[in-house]
Structures are given as structure tokens and as C-alpha cells.
Amino acid sequence: MPMEIGNGTTVQEFTLEGFPAIQHLGKVLFLVHLLAYLASITGNAVIVTITCADSRLQTPMYFFLSTFSFFECCFISAVIPKLLVIFLLGRQTISFLACFIQAFVFVYLGAAGFLLIAVMSVDRYMAICKPLHYPTIMNLKTCFLLVTACCVLAFLLITGLIVKVSQLSFCGPNVIPHFFCDLGSLIHLSCSNTRFVEMLAFVIALFIILTSLIITIIAYSNIVVTIVRLPSAKERQKAFSTCSSHFIVLSLIYSSCVFIYVKPKQTNRLDSNREAALVHMVVTPLLNPVIYTLRNKQVHQVLRETIKQELLVRMQRKRNPLTLLVGV
Structure with a gap:
């Protein structure tokens, strides 16, 4: 008999539905995703390693890049190993506690990553638009404080949200129509009145994404104006090359998130999200180190x-x- 947990909760574990239509290809999918996962981890780990090991790369831009790569490694490691177990062994169950830990790590790293993208945009703005003040303002202490601020702000926002969701009652269905503990799916499974929690999740997501997007747009608008005003084509090319990789990466991230979450209709949204979320979690972290290394x-x-x-x-x-x- 299930024990009661928290506020009337009777569910002790959840079942991750995964990809039932192609579950018969489990071993093939396991191999493909394992190779992609290892490639993503290796590529991002190489960026972190060479940034720490070589003094020429110990600059604010590469400090932020290595931090972002570290976040990416943790981000995909929160989800993909469980997906590999589902593909290989068919073990789709996950305990109540493990599910909420996975949801927290996933959402927290995603939020911290969006805030870090905004910081990286500001760094490129300072380097190109304020080159004389850049070495003084963007020193190691400032960089460390900015990264710490991203982590702390994300932690405070996401911890409160996860605590609120964990206090909901889960007394009925326990099948999550996703391949990981998606927070939206968890909220929809609750027997409680979830209106406040849904609104809280929406406001937090909107605040984080819009704040990051607005700062990024302002920074790159000023960067474009500054580059266009440079006198020589060589200077314009050099200035653009210092931020082109970052611009491509953030374009990939924002476009994939818009594709996943911005839908004209709510019908079958979760079904279409699974494939898009998988691409976002596997392909984007794999492309990031490739883009940065090939263009730098x-x-x-x-x-x-x-x-x-x-x-x-x-x-x-x-x-x-x-x-x-x-x-x-």
C-alpha cells in the first residue's frame, strides 16, 4: 500500500512514458543517444579543460564560455542517462524524490544558462562598444560575481517553484507523457488546484527568458551599430568574429525554446514537445563546442x-x- 507523502500525496513513483511508438528500436536509439551524449560531454569538457589549462584563454569571454559549457554538461547529464536506461532496459519508473530532483536540476540549470547568456552578451558589448573600459570593468572578480549572481538568482527562483510543486497532492495518474520529469507534466498530474502554481511557473519562466532576451537584444543592437560605424572592413570583420559564435549559439537556444513552448494550439503539445525537447537537449549542447571551436x-x-x-x-x-x- 502506498504511503502518504507530504500534503496528501499517495504517489510513490512516476512512470516516464518516453517514446512508446519507437520503443522497439530501443537498442539502436540507446547507441545513437549514447554516442551523441558522449560527444556532447567530450566537446564541452574540452572547452572547459583548455580554458583552465592555457593562460591565453583565461579571459572574461572564455571564462563565461567554459562556465556555460560546464552548465551544458550538467544539463544533459540530468536527463540523458535516465533516457538511456529507458531505451536499453525499458525501466521507465522513477521515484517521487528522484523525479523532483531531476526536475529541479533541469529547470535550475536551464534558468542559470539563460541568465548566463545575457551576461555573455553584456561581455561582448563591453569588449566591442567600450574597449578602453573593458579591461578595468570586466576583471576576474567581476566575472566571478556575475556568474555567482546568475546561479544564486536562478536557485532562489527555481527552489521556491519546485517546493510549491512538491507540496501539491499526487493521488491519481502517475504516467508522465515525456522522457524526463518535466515540471509542466508534473503539475498537470496533480489532484490539487494548480492554478496558482501554474501562474507562478509562467511568471518565473517569462521573467527569466524575457530578461535574458531583452538584455541580449539591447547588447547586440549596440554591437551591430558600433561595428557598422567602424572605418575599415578589416576592423568590422575582426569585431564581428569575436561575437559571431556566441550569436549563433544563442540563436539556436532561443529558437529551439520558442519552437518547444510557443504553440498556437495546446492540443497534443506535449507529444510534439518530446521530439523537440530531445533535439534541444542532445543536438544543441553538441553543436555549441563545435561552433565555438570551428569559428575561433x-x-x-x-x-x-x-x-x-x-x-x-x-x-x-x-x-x-x-x-x-x-x-x-
Whole structure:
């Protein structure tokens, strides 16, 4: 018999519906998503590693980029491992506590990521529009405080929302029509009056996304105006190259979120969201490091030198195996 949990809650676990129409392709889907997951983790981890290891990349832009890449690693790790278990083993159940932990981590990192995007836009604005003041204003302390502010603000907003949702009664259906513990799906499963919680979730989401979007639009509007006014084509190209990668990445993120959440009709919204959300969680984190590394000459140079140095060390060790023993 299920125990009562919290405010009249009788549900002890939820069932993640996943993708029932293609569940028979579980092993193939497991392999595809495992490779995509490992590629995303590797790509973002490379950005974090080279930023920390090479002094040439220890600038505000790369500090924010490495932080964003770290968020991406955590973001997909909150969801994809459970999806892999569903594909491989068919284990679709998730405990009440684990479900809310997953929902919190997913929403929190998403909110912190949107706020960080706004900070990255401001950083590019300062670098291009206020180059003389940039080194003084955007120092390491300022960067750290900005990232901390994003994390703290997201934590305060999302924690309150998750606590409110967890206090709802769950006494009926426990099947979540998604492949992870989506907060909207959880609210719809509740037996309680969810009007206040739905409004709270809407207001918080609107505040975070609109704040990030407005700051980003203002920053890039000023950047475009400044670039257009530069006297030479070479200067314009150089200025644009410093922010083009970031602009492409944030365009991908905003467009995918609009595609998922902005629908003219509410019918079958969750069904269509599953595929779009999967693309957003797997493809976008995979493209981010690719875009940043392919379009950035400085990252190219650091990667080439790092790989070259690693190859030389390995060749030297093969020629002189005794160096492994003496530490030379």
C-alpha cells in the first residue's frame, strides 16, 4: 500500500512514458543517444579543460564560455542517462524524490544558462562598444560575481517553484507523457488546484527568458551599430568574429525554446514537445563546442599546440620508456 507523502500525496513513483511508438528500436536509439551524449560531454569538457589549462584563454569571454559549457554538461547529464536506461532496459519508473530532483536540476540549470547568456552578451558589448573600459570593468572578480549572481538568482527562483510543486497532492495518474520529469507534466498530474502554481511557473519562466532576451537584444543592437560605424572592413570583420559564435549559439537556444513552448494550439503539445525537447537537449549542447571551436582561430591554435605537445610527449616516452620510471 502506498504511503502518504507530504500534503496528501499517495504517489510513490512516476512512470516516464518516453517514446512508446519507437520503443522497439530501443537498442539502436540507446547507441545513437549514447554516442551523441558522449560527444556532447567530450566537446564541452574540452572547452572547459583548455580554458583552465592555457593562460591565453583565461579571459572574461572564455571564462563565461567554459562556465556555460560546464552548465551544458550538467544539463544533459540530468536527463540523458535516465533516457538511456529507458531505451536499453525499458525501466521507465522513477521515484517521487528522484523525479523532483531531476526536475529541479533541469529547470535550475536551464534558468542559470539563460541568465548566463545575457551576461555573455553584456561581455561582448563591453569588449566591442567600450574597449578602453573593458579591461578595468570586466576583471576576474567581476566575472566571478556575475556568474555567482546568475546561479544564486536562478536557485532562489527555481527552489521556491519546485517546493510549491512538491507540496501539491499526487493521488491519481502517475504516467508522465515525456522522457524526463518535466515540471509542466508534473503539475498537470496533480489532484490539487494548480492554478496558482501554474501562474507562478509562467511568471518565473517569462521573467527569466524575457530578461535574458531583452538584455541580449539591447547588447547586440549596440554591437551591430558600433561595428557598422567602424572605418575599415578589416576592423568590422575582426569585431564581428569575436561575437559571431556566441550569436549563433544563442540563436539556436532561443529558437529551439520558442519552437518547444510557443504553440498556437495546446492540443497534443506535449507529444510534439518530446521530439523537440530531445533535439534541444542532445543536438544543441553538441553543436555549441563545435561552433565555438570551428569559428575561433585562437581555440584552433591552442588545440593544435596541445595535441602536438601531447603527441611529442608520447613519442618521447615510447623512445625512452625509462623516463616513466625516473620521472624525466
